[in-house]
Amino acid sequence: MTAFDTRDLRNAFGTFMTGVTVVTSHTAQGEPIGFTANSFTSVSLDPPMILVCLAKTSQNYDTLVNGEGFAVNILSEHQTEISNTFARPVEDRYAGIAWHKGPAGSPIIGDVSAWFDCKMHKAVDAGDHVILIGLVEAFDSTTTPGLGYARGAYVTPSATTDTLVQNTTLVVSALIERNGEVLLVDDGVGGAMLPEAIVSKEGTSTAVKRLITETGLVAQPGFVYSVFEDPKRKRQHISFLCQAAEGDPKTGTFVPLNHANLTDVTDPAIKTMLERFAAESVLGNYGIYCGNQDSGEVRSIA
Secondary structure, three states: OOOOOHHHHHHHHHHOOOEOEEEEEEOOOOOEEEEEEOOOEEEEEOOEEEEEEEEOOOOOHHHHHOOOEEEEEEOEOOOHHHHHHHHOOOOOOOOOOOEEEOOOOOEEEOOOOEEEEEEEEEEEEEOOEEEEEEEEEEEEEOOOOEOEEEOOEEEOHHHHHHHHHOOOEEEEEEEEEEOOEEEEEEOOOOOEEOOEEEOOOOOHHHHHHHHHHHHOOOEEEEEEEEEEEEOOOOEEEEEEEEEEOOOOOOOOEEEEOOHHHHHOEOOHHHHHHHHHHHHHHHHOOOEEEEEEOOOEEEEEOO
16 A cells, blocks of 8 residues: 555645545446545544445445445535536536546546545445445645535635625735744734735735745645634634745745744734644644634644
8 A cells, every 4th residue: 555644644634624525436347437425534544544425325336335446536616517517417427527547546537626546445334325435545635725515505715705805804824834934024013923915806815825926935825724803803814824845035034933933923813823833733633723813713624
């Protein structure tokens, strides 16, 4: 079995856990099959395993239960049509869709946010469904935002932030990390802060990319690390975790997150967030904070 960096696999699990997925496999004759599922679950990191649930009434039931394996494709935010195609009766669901055979043999759909190619470990009876447990043989993930589904409608990061902007000022910050250090910039009043900006009509993703460009670094926005409200200033703050390549920043300095450096951070909410990030970095086990500037909860993504 392929050797994995457990931290990378944990992040891949967590980033896309609530996304819309397409589960794929193939018949004994090699014909690709698949269906849309709105969730999957990580079971184990050592060995790496995931599970999906399949209705016993599915036309793919016999093929998947008796098959050698399956893949979970986490759709990106622009792939709503693929989700719809695999969710309804279609003669050839793969018509016009770019895909290739994964390392373990199951179909991998092109341009998805992430995928996990698995060998079948066990099929467990669960009432009117069967639980398919797969042993992850290979996986890949990108920084492309995933497609979500809630309350009968698709949800994308851009749509979510557009809703927020209607009622409050939306601020984004870039939590840019490299080799255990974080980029801090001058806040203009003698302290330090993360690179941040107010989001205009450009949208959240563009604003974060602009922040990164202004630092002169090569980095890609990763997953949302923290979301909190500041009712007094009528602000909604979203912080994106970004991994930076080597190179010197045009502005700011990479610093280790020790007590002395955190003391320089003047925004109490950002300081608390960085303290949490310092602790989670040691464990390699991240969560997403949701709440306000004073209190909230950390929702585990690992």
